[in-house]
Amino acid sequence: MEHDFANKSAPRSWKVGTSFSLANPIDLVAVKEAGLECIELTWQPLRLSDRDVRLACDEVVNKARELGIELWSLHIPFGTEWDPSSPDAAVRERVVSQVRAVLSSADAWNIRTAVIHPSWEPVPAEERSRRLEFARQTLGVLSREAAELGVKLAAECLPRTCLGRSADEMDYLLADNPELGVCCDVNHLFQEPPQQFIERLGGRIVTTHISDNDGTDEKHWMPGEGIIAWDEVIEALAKTGYRGPIVHEVRKPDPFRLAENWRKVLKS
Template sequence: MKNALKFLPLLLFLPLLASGQKRLNEVGAVYGAIRSMTPEAYKEAHDKYGIRWIEAWTGNLTGGTEEQYDAWIERFNNAMKGSGLKLWSVHLPFTRKAPNDLSDDRPEWREATFKNWIEILDRATRLGKFRVVVVHPSSEARISDEERPRRLENLREMLLRFIPLVKERYNAAVAVEDLPRGCLGNSSSDFEWLVANVPDIKICYDTNHLLGEESHAFAERFAPYIANIHVSDYDGVDERHWMPGRGIVEWPKVIDILMRSGYDGPFMYEVTPRNDPRGSVEYMRQTTDSLFTRYALYKKQRAGEK
């Protein structure tokens, strides 16, 4: 009886996954959410806490020496080996201390970013096969209304080269992430322009970044372009990267949009204990089950209203 009760939340929404989204209920995590990059911690994340996918941060594959890259890649691969975890995506760096901005007004900085990111991705192929490359449309910046069209055009010109190369060289999609504050990509209007002017663009939907509009409204608007998600909650004032349920995100609506759109990626958490005491792999599976149970009840209630 205990085992049956344990899987009751899962049983409630399994019929809802019959439409083909095979991975939506599979939990993923950014690698920083796992307590340490060791074989023991990675295997525990998979076997004990139900984590299936991982997004690798590639900041460790730039700004160093070949020996440092080799050492980090070896550590990552050793942790992954035999763990059961699979690599889903890689996240390119966005710090302003180095060339990491395809929208920058300096042509030489944009070209250096392009070169830097391809070198990083070449190194990242040694981590395994990744399906999605997550990029920020800009570094952290306060971009004014006056300069925003120019920065978007800079980004467009670079993505027209970057996206086809990533597809050809790595057989991966480029997913541009929505950002908060004054960054590029902080609103639906920026993404409306991008999807209209950049063929094959995909979106990494970060659920806690939209400060000027409702998170689920953004998802509804761009659902066909979403190739990756970063799951966390916030207060609408700033990004918080809290565990879902602590903030204002309307999760049944978000899940409903992803289900209807055919999104077929994992439920990728971008939370860490630094942001939330519960922001670790120990709580991700049970949180996901709770969210999908709420979604099943939401669907049942909506069906009853018709």
């Protein structure tokens, strides 16, 4: 994909936020006081009933709204029973039904972006092409249904044997699915440098997961603690006109440390 970069954005204008998990909740008051502006809501790895999820999320949603924190995105659960690439047609049908219910909740909470994993793992090499096609079909159905609700579905790039681990594979998943966006998780990209992935996919990137790694596997470290070239990542996002938020997805997030660290990353 070629870009003329005429629509370059300003990194200092990007909202800064963090993932918020019901499994390891952080203090929303601290999120607000630290100057973070948005959160991504998730309950992974908890296995909660629909009623439990709804009640717990309602509390978070209401508290965030009281504090003026934007509920930017929702992370759809992932795992074997949530795998849109499953070779089992019955599983894929259940995935559509389950994700449909989550999208309905996102709509009710006025969360307008939903992040989904294109697969679970491992994906055997001999099944890869077939599984990519299953994922493309399932994500197409779900992204169209999400769009009808006013929700943007974003496929997350993933590491190791998962699907969507490269720009080539993400391009394949996006083909014929104009409603589908991309969640660029820079911590998951090992087939090519994150900045190359970003420049290739350009305007299809609608949200981010931000953390660092050691160059061999995902680590969810604070940006700057690993090997990612953040100046090049930020420049690539800016060149392609990215205007979504910087959503940190680090282990044991401290809102004040996140905010201060991102300021340092921008200065450097």
